[in-house]
Amino acid sequence: MEKLVTTKQELVERVRSAEGSIGLVMTMGALHEGHRRLVDAARAECETVVVSIYVNPLQFAPGEDFDAYPRDLEKDLAMLEDVDIVFAPSDEEMYGRAPLVTINPGEVATRYEGRTRPTHFAGVLQVVAKVLNLVRPDRAYFGRKDAQQLALVTTMVADLDMGVEIVGVPIVRDTDGLALSSRNAYLSPEERTAALALVRALTSAREAAAGGPEAAQKALTESLEAADGVDVDYATIVDAGTFLGVSSNARSGLAIVAARVGATRLIDNMEVSFG
Amino acid sequence: MEKLVTTKQELVERVRSAEGSIGLVMTMGALHEGHRRLVDAARAECETVVVSIYVNPLQFAPGEDFDAYPRDLEKDLAMLEDVDIVFAPSDEEMYGRAPLVTINPGEVATRYEGRTRPTHFAGVLQVVAKVLNLVRPDRAYFGRKDAQQLALVTTMVADLDMGVEIVGVPIVRDTDGLALSSRNAYLSPEERTAALALVRALTSAREAAAGGPEAAQKALTESLEAADGVDVDYATIVDAGTFLGVSSNARSGLAIVAARVGATRLIDNMEVSFG
Structure with missing residues (x-):
């Protein structure tokens, strides 16, 4: 079956008919060894592995690097040969229109990464909620590098009873110690x-x-x-x-x-x- | 099997093992003929019917009738003999602690019912999101009497890709024309x-x-x-x-x-x- 899925409808049909546990890794593409560790963790624990590749405009503020963010789907797919489903929707498919009902990430989202990027985590949680709801995975894997994101996603899942286990995967460092990004x-x-x-x-x-x-x-x-x-x-x-x-x-x-x-x-x- | 379920865990186990389509009716109890029409609509269309009975504190403001709101579980259960699962959790079970990540119902929630009750719809959508995520029904039935609530729930389901059909059930009126409440x-x-x-x-x-x-x-x-x-x-x-x-x-x-x-x-x- 075709690995690449670009519509929500096909994604939902595929995951609902999947047997066994489902693992989800959400990415913005430009995949590197850090993402591979997330996929490896999912692959080791889940029968069906879904990776989403989507550069989410909602989590970029005006003047940030949304347009310059690296995009290379073909290269990304080459790193995902052992993945069952790759979900790479267009902006139109993902949002249709700007959302009217949104996720409020709460006070902690105004600190640290949120202090200079006040709309960032609301945008992150909106797309995470959407993809979690579409895929309904048993486990979703997030890197510990984005620690504040991991904390907020875990909190959202609890507060909205989303019924997915959020797994934090350790930071991957280059030989010189720099965290991969x-x-x-x-x-x-x-x-x-x-x-x-x-x-x-x-x-x-x-x-x-x-x-x-x-x-x-x-x-x-x-x-x-x-x-x-x-x-x-x-x-x-x-x-x-x-x-x-x-x-x-x-x-x-x-x-x-x-x-x-x-x-x-x-x-x-x-x-x-x-x- | 026992119809009454009071914990999220048992609810999830029951609905995940249910065969066929699932219909959900969310109520605050004090059931009347209007609620029965919602249940009738669910019963006619779904193989498993779940009714939640929960007086949601988040949608009441201080000074509103949260404490005085009528509660009579036994009487309610007598009206739900043809229902498969009745979910009636405690506040502790539903929320544990006050939610940190919440639903932002958007600008329209500050008008009409929201003008004099500014936190009402955020509270409604929080509990609706939670119960929808727990039950994952095929269809959820809401009365058209609470028309602004119906519009906001429908918008939330679209904006968060919750994958449930929201059905609006016509208002039931008494013989003199008064809408049931x-x-x-x-x-x-x-x-x-x-x-x-x-x-x-x-x-x-x-x-x-x-x-x-x-x-x-x-x-x-x-x-x-x-x-x-x-x-x-x-x-x-x-x-x-x-x-x-x-x-x-x-x-x-x-x-x-x-x-x-x-x-x-x-x-x-x-x-x-x-x-």
């Missing part, structure tokens, strides 16, 4: 070297975390202050599930960082254990 | 007589509608101005699907009215055809 392709060699300041700072925070949240925060901040060519947006320690501040008696937390390197905005995070 | 029980005999002004005004609008939307609006307004004991909240002609104003070349519309009769707020509506 489609946007790494934008980096010059000099910028790529500068970008390593993010993982270095997170590692410092992890190593200092035995001294508690304040020590981890101090190490994170000081490491980034000593770095060149990195314009830090935020760098802090949060609770991984809620993205609120860690309580004084917390046993672990998540060190999160976002920074601009040249014209490219990068994010990264690392779990830290206290005491 | 749980809240009619609050009316004194004198108030009940006064309340008939609503259906009288809607009928006037329908009869005048051959002259166009303005003529229908005029008849609606004048009929209510002549009525005693009725404190009108709104009375207007809208597009039934969007609840925006009717365009000048529309062929039909919906006359909608809300009014307080004594301490009781009533709503009603009627389709009108122009020209």
Whole structure:
């Protein structure tokens, strides 16, 4: 059967007639090894694996890189040979018209990634809700790199009783430690070297975390202050599930960082254990 | 098998193992003949019929009649002998904690029923989304009496790709013309007589509608101005699907009215055809 599906109707027909468990991986294409790990996790656990490839306009603000975002469906498909269904709809098919009833991601979506991108998570959750509702998978796989997204998707699924297990898949790093991202392709060699300041700072925070949240925060901040060519947006320690501040008696937390390197905005995070 | 189900887990297990099509009727209990028509419609079309009975706190504002809302599960169950599953969860089971990710019902939810109840439709859509996601019915039946709710639910299902057919079931009227409502029980005999002004005004609008939307609006307004004991909240002609104003070349519309009769707020509506 044809792997590529471009209409909702065909997608629904295919997944409803599938036998066994269904795993879903949602992507915006430009697939790299990080996405492959999501697919591998789904492939290992589910009888039918669905990958969506859709550059969702709702999660880009005006002036962001929606038009410049890399698109190469043929190359992406070559990385998905072991996948059963690839859903790659047009904007017209996905939305028809601008949605009138939308997902409100709540207060935490105005922090961190949401502070400079106030409509981002509403757009993410809208498309995630739509594709989850179309596919109705048993499990959906999201990268831990987008940790705030993972927390919000998990919260949405609980609050709307969507009946899918959200699986967080560990961050994949290049040999130099840089977390894989489609946007790494934008980096010059000099910028790529500068970008390593993010993982270095997170590692410092992890190593200092035995001294508690304040020590981890101090190490994170000081490491980034000593770095060149990195314009830090935020760098802090949060609770991984809620993205609120860690309580004084917390046993672990998540060190999160976002920074601009040249014209490219990068994010990264690392779990830290206290005491 | 036991008809009454009080946990989400048992509900999901029961509906996922059901054969054939599933019809859902969502209620807040205090069942009357209007609800029975919804169940009858579901029963006629679906192999498994699920009725939910849940007085949803999220759709009541402080000071509204949440505590006073009539609750009599035993009496309700007696009206549902031909139903397969009755889902009657506790607040704790339904919500656990206050939801963080919510449904934003959009601008139209701030008009009409939403003007004096600004959080109402967000609360309605939250619980409707949850129960639709739990049951995953083929068809869900809503009364046309709550016309704005029906429009918003239909819009939500489209915008979130929820994959359920929303069926609007005609208003049931008592022999005197009063639309059935749980809240009619609050009316004194004198108030009940006064309340008939609503259906009288809607009928006037329908009869005048051959002259166009303005003529229908005029008849609606004048009929209510002549009525005693009725404190009108709104009375207007809208597009039934969007609840925006009717365009000048529309062929039909919906006359909608809300009014307080004594301490009781009533709503009603009627389709009108122009020209």
